Amino acid sequence: MKIAINIKDREIKNYLEEILSDFNIYFTEYNGVIINKFKSIDVVICDNIDDLEELALNNFKCLVLSKNPNFVEAHNFLNKGARGYANARMQKIHFVDAINCIKNGGVWLLPDIVANMVNLINQSYKQDNFAIFNVLDEREKIVANYIKDGLSNSSIAEMLNLSERTIKSISSSIYQKVGVKNRIQLVMALKNI
CATH class of the missing domain: 1.10.10.10 (Winged helix-like DNA-binding domain superfamily/Winged helix DNA-binding domain)
Structure with a gap:
């Protein structure tokens, strides 16, 4: 499975690189690279609404991460085209579940947000x-x-x-x-x- 990660926070990047080592991961801070070079990406992981909007408009399935997830933020991201919303520090098993769910056309949210x-x-x-x-x-x-x-x-x-x-x-x-x-x-x- 191919995952593009467009996260600016160095700590989160390092964490994702560690726990998602079983996947083919591509790191970039530029949507243009994802849109033009990685058309076959299964899921894009990002952390800001501007990136999400552009990626969603180009039909990428996006999982948005937040260091402090909350209902209002989840609502905003979902309205802009996110297919998932998660805590940036959740465990590997939850990331794998979220990525598989989104790849297969579902929507994945934190249980307390649901x-x-x-x-x-x-x-x-x-x-x-x-x-x-x-x-x-x-x-x-x-x-x-x-x-x-x-x-x-x-x-x-x-x-x-x-x-x-x-x-x-x-x-x-x-x-x-x-x-x-x-x-x-x-x-x-x-x-x-």
Whole structure:
């Protein structure tokens, strides 16, 4: 997998070089190099909104890093075309997960950012779209309600006395039946947004 890294912060660059050594990494501080030379890049990792906008306009899948991630910043980056938003110092396993998710067309966010988004949607839109529940079986309805309430997979698993893997499987089935790709889209569909 090919990754371009356009990060100005030397400390973050060094950290990424260390933990992402299993990937083909290309470092540059110039979008023009990425746009003109690296058209086959799978994911670009960057850290500022100006770079993101230019890269997103050229159809690059971008993971944006922040030393102090927060909901407002995540919202701004996502609106400008980011496919992922992460803590610059997160563990390797999370970077690999984020990169694979973005490469495969998904959106990757920090779990607390997702929880904040779900809570904001629930506060802003009080009425549920109950018609969606008609396509779900009973277990899926229960899990969908918990997702709508902002619970994590591990919390849902604990409440239902099921494994987290089972909850992920049920969630995937829900997403497929409802025609969404992730929990934020599910909550938006359940709130008829």
